[in-house]
Amino acid sequence: MRLPKTINILGHKIKIVRKQLRSCMGKFVTRQLTIYLHPCNTSLMRETLLHEILHVIIWISRVGFTTLADEERFIHNLSPVLYQVLKDNKGLL
Ligand SMILES: [Zn+2]
Numbered sequence: 001m002r003l004p005k006t007i008n009i010l011g012h013k014i015k016i017v018r019k020q021l022r023s024c025m026g027k028f029v030t031r032q033l034t035i036y037l038h039p040c041n042t043s044l045m046r047e048t049l050l051h052e053i054l055h056v057i058i059w060i061s062r063v064g065f066t067t068l069a070d071e072e073r074f075i076h077n078l079s080p081v082l083y084q085v086l087k088d089n090k091g092l093l
Helices: 040-061 068-086
Strands: 006-009 013-020 026-030 034-037
Touching: 006 034, 006 040, 013 040, 026 040, 040 068
Parallel strands: 013 034
Antiparallel strands: 006 013, 026 034
């Protein structure tokens, strides 16, 4: 299964672009509505995509973490667990 070129998150069309990144595996650029993913194996790209999707959801929902470090820590802990739950329960959605 290939990664999508765009995804719809709460009415926002988000582009997904593979790009060589130097300091991270992925990043969400709000002004471009684009998630950049560093090319690597598909499983790691999917995990990274879910991580970046959580950044998008937090941005859209205006949850408002005090610092980016707090947001990063929250997503860093939540993302792999959510990824595993979705992977283990394919009929969930
Ligand atoms: Zn992050």
